[in-house]
Amino acid sequence: xxxxxxxxxxxxxxxxxxxxxxxxxxxxxxxxxxxxxxxxxxxxxxxxxxxxxxxxxxxxxxxxxxxxxxxxxxxxxxxxxxxxxxxxxxxxxxxxxxxxxxxxxxxxxxxxxxxxxxxxxxxxxxxxxxxxxxxxxxxxxxxxxxxxxxxxxxxxxxxxxxxxxxxxxxxxxxxxxxxxxxxxxxxxxxxxxxxxxxxxxxxxxxxxxxxxxxxxxxxxxxxxxxxxxxxxxxxxxxxxxxxxxxxxxxxxxxxxxxxxxxxxxxxxxxxxxxxxxxxxxxxxxxxxxxxxxxxxxxxxxxxxxxxxxxxxxxxxxxxxxx
Numbered sequence: 001x002x003x004x005x006x007x008x009x010x011x012x013x014x015x016x017x018x019x020x021x022x023x024x025x026x027x028x029x030x031x032x033x034x035x036x037x038x039x040x041x042x043x044x045x046x047x048x049x050x051x052x053x054x055x056x057x058x059x060x061x062x063x064x065x066x067x068x069x070x071x072x073x074x075x076x077x078x079x080x081x082x083x084x085x086x087x088x089x090x091x092x093x094x095x096x097x098x099x100x101x102x103x104x105x106x107x108x109x110x111x112x113x114x115x116x117x118x119x120x121x122x123x124x125x126x127x128x129x130x131x132x133x134x135x136x137x138x139x140x141x142x143x144x145x146x147x148x149x150x151x152x153x154x155x156x157x158x159x160x161x162x163x164x165x166x167x168x169x170x171x172x173x174x175x176x177x178x179x180x181x182x183x184x185x186x187x188x189x190x191x192x193x194x195x196x197x198x199x200x201x202x203x204x205x206x207x208x209x210x211x212x213x214x215x216x217x218x219x220x221x222x223x224x225x226x227x228x229x230x231x232x233x234x235x236x237x238x239x240x241x242x243x244x245x246x247x248x249x250x251x252x253x254x255x256x257x258x259x260x261x262x263x264x265x266x267x268x269x270x271x272x273x274x275x276x277x278x279x280x281x282x283x284x285x286x287x288x289x290x291x292x293x294x295x296x297x298x299x300x301x302x303x304x305x306x307x308x309x310x311x312x313x314x315x316x317x318x319x320x321x322x
Contacts, residue, residue, distance in 0.1 A: 025091065049292065054075055066126065102172070111164075113163075117160030121157075125153070127252065130229060164210070171203070180195060211267050229249065
């Protein structure tokens with residue numbers, strides 16, 4: 001049903017003075033302090049974990065392509081959490097509902113979608129790296145050269161930011177209800193679309209197109225890479241060789257399932273099935289827990305990362321002794 005009192009924005013000045021109310025966790029007043037402390041600790045640990053991996057890889061003089069992509073992934077996660085979590089933490093300590101300007105809400109949505117999309121594309125690049133390493137090992141260094149990896153990383157970021165810009169512009173050109181109360185802790189696309197004063201499914205078309213470009217297409221490419229990897233491993237007679245090849249893919253597979261599982265649940269569905277309470281819970285996992293798990297997964301499963309971290313700790317001990 002369309003809401004009452006819809007406002008058409010005739011020019012940019014109207015949009016510039018418009019504000020939204022982020023309700024956040026206003027229904028959990030008695031748990032605000034506990035939630036704030038939990039989210040703050042998780043946020044700080046997430047920042048520390050991703051920063052350690054980022055700095056460790058940066059300080060390594062010789063970086064293989066997978067470590068280069070992992071460094072970029074850590075940088076994206078750092079920016080990703082900084083876009084969402086500080087505002088969510090602020091909403092927990094502010095007594096009244098947290099307000100966000102029209103431009104601020106659009107900027108937050110654009111950065112959130114762009115960084116999430118860049119991560120989707122980056123996971124494709126990492127799956128291609130695994131495909132070349134396992135299926136074409138003799139040509140690995142020639143194919144995955146430093147220049148090619150830099151171009152691939154640039155395409156991932158620029159492509160995601162372009163798609164996110166188109167989606168953000170399409171969403172914020174819609175007429176919104178006068179209440180403008182977003183039942184979420186950040187300007188997520190489904191939550192903002194829920195305020196649109198329209199009965200048709202037309203406003204959902206840009207979101208559907210973005211889901212195809214940022215979720216479905218990358219997932220199909222990752223699936224194709226792993227089908228080729230599985231086919232190649234069938235020809236490996238040694239069980240030790242198959243196990244070693246598969247172990248290099250475990251961490252990437254785990255992150256892919258986490259990322260695409262949450263994103264698919266939130267974004268690939270009709271507007272009629274929107275549930276604010278359920279979305280907030282899934283978004284908490286998506287924006288707080290998964291970025292925390294990423295450095296843990298790679299630190300535990302990747303021998304190169306563990307080796308770099310050990311060398312960094314040794315350098316710190318030597319510096320302290322000197």
